[in-house]
Amino acid sequence: MANESGATSALPMRGVPQPAREAVLSLPDVHISQHPVIQHKLTALRDRRTAVPDFYRLVRELGTLLAYEATADLATHEVIIETPIEPTRARRLTGAVGVVPILRAGLGLAEGFRQVLPDAQVWHLGLRRDEHTLEPIEYYNQLARATNLQVCFSVDPMLATGGSAIDALNTLKRYRVPHLRYVGLIAAPYGLQKLREAHPDVPVYLGALDERLNDQGFICPGLGDAGDRQFGTL
């Protein structure tokens, strides 16, 4: 049965069948990167031998690369500027960009976004997954002032059951944060399908789509726990 967050209590870990990877690949408005540099860095990130400092650096770098892909169609407007040589017509981004890292694993991705968009507004959203129910619990947000944005990216490395992403987007919509997009590193087919069903208006940008969830709700093959591996709390 669906709960308030849009997540379900009927989860794959409790016997619900999971969609095949191929079945969700063609869902509308899902952008799975084919960029070789992103694939190369994801491989290093997945490797169990990758140490905490390198893991955090890689998440930041992947955030930068995914930001580049997820901003490819942003609106710009014409301005007149003066180069050292002469006046010219040029283009600037129209309106502010917001980035919402889902704490805490989204922090590294948000740092990566800021390498591309240093003026971006960062609106932290604290969600954690209850270890027993796997339902997201909100513990921090300051979203009331996150308005007047051209676009707002909800960023979180892992889309597992989809509960956290769905809940984050529910919260952002409740605060009327406009023009939402979701950016993640790795998704399970189940979570991606649930996210598309709950928020069909929100485009999704991913580094990779993996195979399945295991009995503990971890993405397989995945990369383990993105929060713990970024912050050394293994």
Ligand code: PRP
């Ligand atoms: C992880 C991850 C997502 C969520 C994904 O966070 O960063 O936020 O789980 O799972 P879901 O799709 O099933 O909701 P976690 O709750 O471990 O918190 P952390 O970021 O503090 O490590």
